[in-house]
Amino acid sequence: MTKKKIYSLDKNYSADIFFKRPDKYKEIEIESSKFDNIITMGSCNSYTPASFRKNALSIQLTKFNRIIEFDKNQKLITVEAGIMLSDLFNFTLARGLWVPQIPGYPTITIGGAIASNSHGKSCGFHGTIKKQIKRIKIFHKLHGWLNLSNEENRDIFDLTIGGLGLTGSIVEVQLRLEELSGNNFVTKIIKTDSSSDAVKKINFDVKKETYCYSWNRSDSFKNFGKGFVFQNELNVSSNNKLTKNIKLNNSDINKNFIINFWNKYSVFFAQSVYQNYFKFFKSKQYEESFQKAIFPFIGKEFYFKLFGKKGFLESQIIVPFDKTEIFIDEVETIFKKHDPLITLYSLKNFKGEQKNLRFENDGICFTFDFVKNSKNLFFMNKLDKICEKYHLTPSIIKDSRLKLETIEKCYKDFNRFKEEINKFDNKRIYKSTLTDKLMI
């Protein structure tokens, strides 16, 4: 079997792997039987090396992308786990239904979204995708085919959601769908003067179905936190069925330019242009298409490409509400001292209960993108210390640099999760570079 070199989206990890993309059920069994180490791959859109490992088999399930059952009255859909979000939504949105807890890029698969317990823009209201999952069917090399739900194999069901593919290949999923009232969004822009101001404005009414996030400047200490809160609300006056299909951009999100274009000047320039565009050229309220609001990265793939071959780093941290002030204080202090190069700084609301390795908690989610250099790595290590000190929740699927030590301190269930995985898969067949780092 031929090998293939593969990279994580952030370009910090690569590996020569065995790669198979079966299109028959029997082939999942046959290919899995040939290898001692396996990991399931969705679209390989993860920032981290979550779906590959050196010399292991990455079994890509993107050909398992069909709809198996659809019950409009009960709002239930059963799909194969390799279905991309765009294909799923092109079907459900035309029927006024969807899953709100989906990540912001349409080529991501449902299997990948489940294995990372994804969240959407309305996570302060809808929580994570875990809420929508009724049933899962997995294939595990040692256990064969297993049905998982709250009624059947409950423990494995719980380990599988946000389980980074460690319980085997998710092949089928039954999802609860939500009604979508309207086919586009009304977006309100609210100016923010600081990070604290952004937190206040983002956390205005979590009981309302709002898709809320902020964009904040990060080019200098003086500007840090200035920006906007974007509140997307469903435009109920519009027709509630989406007639236009989600269009994928042909641009490959995993491909980069050779050199890095981000530096102090380009970040300052880009952020000034962006801020002034919204300040002077965009009205305070405007209509936005479903695609633009929910999948904001379509057509903006060049953002990732601009980091060049060296790639980038992302840190995403959930900070409980009562700790946001102290967190902002600490971050501003280290920002002032170390002057990191942050290309993106954004906030959103979060709702959930932290369990296993799931990125979930009640609070505000802070996101920072960094150019990969030693100064920024140093700054990120400082961020880790803040996470450890205040028991915050850093995202494992986004930050490929995150250390085991930090994860152990921030995820109270880490050791129990590891034990349960070892018990279920006592030969530790399903592994990735990411989970090797976590020593699971």
Added chain:
Amino acid sequence: MSNLIIGASSGLGREIAYEFARNSKNLILISRNLKDLEILKSDLEIKFKIEVNVFQLDFSDLNEVSKFILDNTKVLEKIDGVLFPIGMMKENDNVKNSNDDLISIFSANFYSINFFISHILNIFEEKKDGFIVGFGSISGAIGREINVSYSSAKRALENYFESLIISNLKNHIKVQFYILGYIDTNLSFGKKLLLPKGSPVNLAKIVYKNLGKKGIKKFFPFWWIFIDMAIKILPFFITKKIIKFFN
């Protein structure tokens, strides 16, 4: 009325099924894997609101094919046409194949198709209409070290389809034959190949568009025609040297 696709559960067959479904055509799908067929049926029926019937049948077993034909005469009488995007390869298919391997490879890639068409032709002749689409392989252009029986069967199939085209020039039965180079299916997935792969989605579109045409023999991707011509023009002693050089 329905369209019959043999080998529909994966690869090109699956893409052809989607192309027909997009054009609102009812389908009868046949393959060895019932589970895959049933999932495909659900997806096609849910998305395209067409009628799909599925049958599990192993084309590498001629007796099974014969029984299927006898048991399903009524079903077969109602079809508009039949497509054979089917191909069976085996590991270690070389010049020293076992009897069992020879029989199954030749049955799946040649005998069963030939046998099936013989029966279908009677139905189409009576109806004075119908289409038959076959798929060969560029591997049949010349002898080789691997996939020996597969490529021999594909060469035989090409010959048979040429005969089929010639025998049906004067009636309303439309026969088409596509000779395939590298196609982007799971068989070629991850392999480093000398030439680019053709898209099965595009091929499915071409096949559907050409259904009304009579007596077609085409290469896909098209550039394989030049390679095929070169192989046929060159004397074997030169071809032999080239193969030796690349090995």
